[in-house]
Amino acid sequence: MYRPLKFHTFPILGLFLILAGVFPGSPVGAADPDPKNGAYILTAAGCVGCHTTKKNREEGRLLSGGRMLKTPFGVFYSPNITPDPEHGLGKWTEANFIEAMRNGKNPDGEHYLPVFPYTSFTKITDKDMRDLWAHLKARPALADANIPHGAPLIFRMRFTIGPWKMINFKAGAFEPRQDQNAEWNRGAYLVNALSHCGECHTPRNLMGGLKSTMYHAGAKDGPEGEPIPNVTMDKATGIGEWSVNDLDTLFSMGMLPDGDFVGGGMAEVVENISKLTADDRKAIITYIRTVPAINNKIK
Numbered sequence: 210m211y212r213p214l215k216f217h218t219f220p221i222l223g224l225f226l227i228l229a230g231v232f233p234g235s236p237v238g239a240a241d242p243d244p245k246n247g248a249y250i251l252t253a254a255g256c257v258g259c260h261t262t263k264k265n266r267e268e269g270r271l272l273s274g275g276r277m278l279k280t281p282f283g284v285f286y287s288p289n290i291t292p293d294p295e296h297g298l299g300k301w302t303e304a305n306f307i308e309a310m311r312n313g314k315n316p317d318g319e320h321y322l323p324v325f326p327y328t329s330f331t332k333i334t335d336k337d338m339r340d341l342w343a344h345l346k347a348r349p350a351l352a353d354a355n356i357p358h359g360a361p362l363i364f365r366m367r368f369t370i371g372p373w374k375m376i377n378f379k380a381g382a383f384e385p386r387q388d389q390n391a392e393w394n395r396g397a398y399l400v401n402a403l404s405h406c407g408e409c410h411t412p413r414n415l416m417g418g419l420k421s422t423m424y425h426a427g428a429k430d431g432p433e434g435e436p437i438p439n440v441t442m443d444k445a446t447g448i449g450e451w452s453v454n455d456l457d458t459l460f461s462m463g464m465l466p467d468g469d470f471v472g473g474g475m476a477e478v479v480e481n482i483s484k485l486t487a488d489d490r491k492a493i494i495t496y497i498r499t500v501p502a503i504n505n506k507i508k
């Protein structure tokens with residue numbers, strides 16, 4: 210005999226739908242963020258180096274900011290990015306974090322200065338950003354106050370960055386190239402989105418934007434005023450004569466083909482990429498060996 214559905218069956222139906230993930234609000238398709246991958250991304254991107262003073266680093270108080278960054282545009286200090294609610298990111302949402310990394314804007318909608326290399330980090334995929342955020346917010350909160358930037362006023366006025374971004378910044382996640390294989394694309398992603406090699410190895414225009422036509426061709430005055438070698442495949446002025454093995458020795462232990470060890474900013478980069486998987490280092494090498502040669506003598 211036909212029996213109409215009784216009213217009290219609806220809550221049960223609702224519960225069933227929630228469990229089945231049909232209702233909005235239940236995470237259908239979006240996997241839970243993976244903080245372990247977030248920690249890996251943190252290493253590949255070198256966040257600790259810029260966001261930690263030398264002293265705090267020795268004491269294991271990571272990401273509490275205050276590191277002095279001397280640039281051709283003046284002196285800047287990195288902020289505290291631990292989950293401290295007063296001095297760090299304790300009150301931020303995941304959306305605030307993604308907006309900062311993808312679009313270079315703070316929760317009030319103001320522009321970040323490009324000394325925070327969001328020009329590269331904008332290319333990080335949504336998944337890696339969410340994983341990174343899950344890792345950051347699970348770290349210990351450290352209550353170190355931020356230090357105001359010391360650069361001349363003109364280089365710390367946030368509204369001037371709007372027009373700068375229109376010329377020098379393109380927001381958007383990395384898109385793999387269909388005409389290249391998975392290894393090359395992984396290398397391109399690590400180099401351009403995470404390890405931001407070009408932020409040092411590509412020279413800048415007078416506005417401080419990267420000169421894309423000189424990609425990886427080196428600069429006489431790097432971020433801290435030091436010369437930055439040409440790392441394109443040019444045989445005379447770049448690394449065109451380096452073997453895969455030479456590059457692997459540099460990226461895994463910091464040693465140059467002449468037996469010297471790299472210093473400056475590159476020593477920190479090596480410290481990070483030497484901790485990546487061997488496959489990821491191989492991908493970086495595969496990719497950088499395809500960067501077109503540009504003749505540009507630095508030293």
Ligand code: HEC
Nearest residue numbers: 254255256259285286287288290309315321322324325326
């Ligand atoms: C080259 C140095 C450098 C690196 C590398 C770097 N940052 Fe920063 N970051 C800065 C500076 C400097 C600022 C401040 C920018 C400003 O005042 O506009 C900043 C700002 C930020 C902010 C905004 C904080 C706030 O209080 O508004 C976040 C979030 C952040 N960085 C996260 C990261 C993460 C995550 C990484 C690694 C993926 C990273 N940064 C790597 C230098 C760096």
Ligand code: HEC
Nearest residue numbers: 404405406409436437438440470471472473474475478497
């Ligand atoms: C913070 C700035 C900075 C970043 C980021 C950076 N480098 Fe370097 N790199 C340097 C400096 C400075 C040197 C020269 C170091 C020395 O000789 O002591 C260097 C040296 C090198 C060399 C050796 C070149 C030669 O002729 O001796 C290679 C290869 C290289 N970098 C590749 C990379 C790659 C690949 C990345 C990204 C994974 C990267 N660098 C990221 C600053 C940087």
